[in-house]
């Protein structure tokens with residue numbers, strides 16, 4: 001059985017759907033601080049916090065867990081700057097509790113949800129896994145610390161692990177069962193689509209004076225279903241004993257904030273009002289993955305290759321969520 005922490009969250013819930021489709025048995029754990037219970041598609045669900053060691057201990061006693069996929073974490077970059085303490089507790093202490101319970105129960109396989117935020121401002125593009133790691137926020141630092149903790153546990157205790165460094169997760173389940181739902185929403189694509197739907201007056205572009213072709217930031221958007229698939233492949237590779245410590249998950253193609261807005265206008269057929277604003281502190285000008293290692297070693301190939309396709313699934317979900325689909 002696979003324990004998925006953060007199984008009610010955006011990427012966790014899509015990964016559970018992918019695992020179930022492959023016939024895996026899954027138990028989800030989530031404290032429902034940001035996750036949504038109705039997104040958990042497996043039968044077994046435990047509402048618990050990783051900071052609650054007794055609850056965690058009980059999960060490992062109650063279920064025959066062989067592997068863990070660990071998503072549960074605080075994920076808002078800006079909030080982590082304002083309140084680092086909750087990030088270090090939730091993310092780092094929570095992970096230590098999880099690893100400790102795994103050790104007690106002899107569980108030795110973990111796929112870890114990491115982030116491109118571990119790299120900081122890139123020295124060159126695209127970014128390979130061995131690029132220097134200088135995270136710019138407490139959030140990014142917690143992700144890097146957790147990777148380092150995993151490496152130490154691997155050396156000392158024979159823990160098998162893989163860290164998957166996501167670039168910009170986007171899109172929603174094409175069947176429309178689950179989707180992206182953050183409250184408050186901070187991510188570009190859902191914000192732009194909310195503006196298309198008339199739920200916001202406009203989209204503010206955070207910075208138009210970057211050293212990029214159109215002056216706005218560039219990001220590598222990767223569909224959440226492709227991310228979910230990569231977790232299944234990474235787990236299988238880990239079980240074969242052949243996984244690398246980390247894989248970048250992105251398409252290798254960057255799109256600017258203006259391109260995203262134009263794509264959303266094309267997909268929705270609506271004009272989206274834009275306001276040009278100042279830079280958002282902490283944003284790297286451009287983040288684009290070099291996903292060669294994941295392609296070569298995991299045989300991973302994103303199915304949603306174009307931004308249009310990614311936005312189309314996000315739009316269908318947005319319409320459905322707001323009762324317009």
Ligand code: UFG
Nearest residue numbers: 075115116117167186187188191204205206217257280283
């Ligand atoms: N942006 C706007 N207006 C908005 C929202 C976003 O212009 O209203 C811009 C941002 O400035 C940025 C780009 O759109 O340039 C993408 O922003 P998101 O907030 O959607 O995503 P980020 O790139 O900031 O963050 C993502 C993940 C983080 C992860 C990070 C890695 O959400 O968890 O990538 O750097 F840490």
